[in-house]
Amino acid sequence: MLDVSMNNLQFGYDKELVLSGVDYKVKAGDFVCLLGQSGCGKSTLLRLIGGLEKSSPQELLVGGRPVDGPSLDRAMVFQDYGLFPWMTAGDNIEIALKQKYRDWDKHQRKAKALEWVRNLGLDEDLYDKYPMNLSGGQRQRFATARAFALDAPLLLMDEPFGALDAVTKALLQDTVLELWENGKENRKTIFFVTHSVEEALLLATDILVLGQAPSKIIYTHSFTEATKPRRETLFTDPAILDLRNHLTKIINDEINERASRLKEEKANGDPGKTSFFKRKKAV
Ligand SMILES: Nc1ncnc2c1ncn2[C@@H]1O[C@H](COP(=O)(O)OP(=O)(O)O)[C@@H](O)[C@H]1O
Ligand SMILES: [Mg+2]
Numbered sequence: 001m002l003d004v005s006m007n008n009l010q011f012g013y014d015k016e017l018v019l020s021g022v023d024y025k026v027k028a029g030d031f032v033c034l035l036g037q038s039g040c041g042k043s044t045l046l047r048l049i050g051g052l053e054k055s056s057p058q059e060l061l062v063g064g065r066p067v068d069g070p071s072l073d074r075a076m077v078f079q080d081y082g083l084f085p086w087m088t089a090g091d092n093i094e095i096a097l098k099q100k101y102r103d104w105d106k107h108q109r110k111a112k113a114l115e116w117v118r119n120l121g122l123d124e125d126l127y128d129k130y131p132m133n134l135s136g137g138q139r140q141r142f143a144t145a146r147a148f149a150l151d152a153p154l155l156l157m158d159e160p161f162g163a164l165d166a167v168t169k170a171l172l173q174d175t176v177l178e179l180w181e182n183g184k185e186n187r188k189t190i191f192f193v194t195h196s197v198e199e200a201l202l203l204a205t206d207i208l209v210l211g212q213a214p215s216k217i218i219y220t221h222s223f224t225e226a227t228k229p230r231r232e233t234l235f236t237d238p239a240i241l242d243l244r245n246h247l248t249k250i251i252n253d254e255i256n257e258r259a260s261r262l263k264e265e266k267a268n269g270d271p272g273k274t275s276f277f278k279r280k281k282a283v
Helices: 042-049 089-100 106-119 124-128 136-149 166-182 197-203 238-267 276-282
Strands: 004-012 017-026 031-035 060-062 074-077 154-158 189-193 206-210 217-222
Touching (some): 004 042, 017 042, 017 206, 017 217, 031 042, 031 197, 042 189, 074 136, 089 106, 089 124, 089 136, 136 166, 206 238, 217 238
Parallel strands (some): 074 154, 154 189
Antiparallel strands (some): 004 017
C-alpha cells in the first residue's frame, strides 16, 4: 500500500518549467485518472513518480519517502508500450519477473507470465512473437500484463488503452477495475493517464485535470465507493452526465484558450511561451 504526496511539485527539463506546482495527496489504494491536453506534463508527472526523472526530495513522496530512482514497487505501462524489441513478448514479461522474484526458475516465471497473458485476453500463440510482429493493441496488452504480473503496489499507466478498439478497450478497463477492486483493503494505488473523460469517470476514485504547461492541477473530483460511476450508470445518471459535461467544458476551454493564444502569437510574429513548436524545438 503506497500513498503519494505531491507538495507543490515543480519540474522542468531545461529552463522552462513543465510542472509549476502540482499539489495533491493520493491515499494508498486510490485510482487517480489524469486528464489534460497534450504537452501539459502528464507523462512527465508519471515519470517523476516512477523515478525516471529527478524531483526535489520534499516535493514528491511515495509511501512517505522521497523518490530516489526507479523501484520494483512502482510498475509502469508506458505510452509507447516500452517492450524491448529484441526479446519476444513473453520474454519481456519474464525478464521483469526475474528482477522481482530472484529465486524463481524459468518454469515458474513462464507460468506466471502466461497467467497474465491469459488474464488480458491474449492468445498464447503470441507469447513467442517479437513486439514488431504484434499489433499496437497486442503490444499494449503485453505491456499491461508485464506490469500486472509484477504485482507492484503502485501502478503508473500512461494512456494504456489509447490504441485499442472499443470492445478490447472496454474489456481491459473492466480487467483493470476488477484487479483494483479485488485488492479490497490492500488495493493498488493507480495513476492512469487518459484523454477520455468517459474512461476517467469509469475508472477513477480521483480525477485530476492538469492545466496548460507550466501546469498545475486546475480541477479535481473525488468519488466515494457509493458515488463511483459504473458502466451502466455512465450515460444515464444525471449527476454523472453533468460532471461529464463539466469536465469536457474545462478541457475544451483550455484547448480553445491555447489555440487562440497560438494564433495571436503567430499574428504578432512572436513564438512565445505557449508555442508548441518552440517547446518542441527546445527538446
Ligand atoms: N525528455 C524530455 N526532454 C525535454 N523536454 C521534454 C521531455 N519529455 C517531454 N518534454 C516536454 O515536456 C512537456 C510535457 O511533456 P509530456 O509530459 O510528455 O506531456 P503529456 O504527456 O501531457 O502530453 C512538453 O513540452 C514536452 O515537449
Ligand atoms: Mg504523454
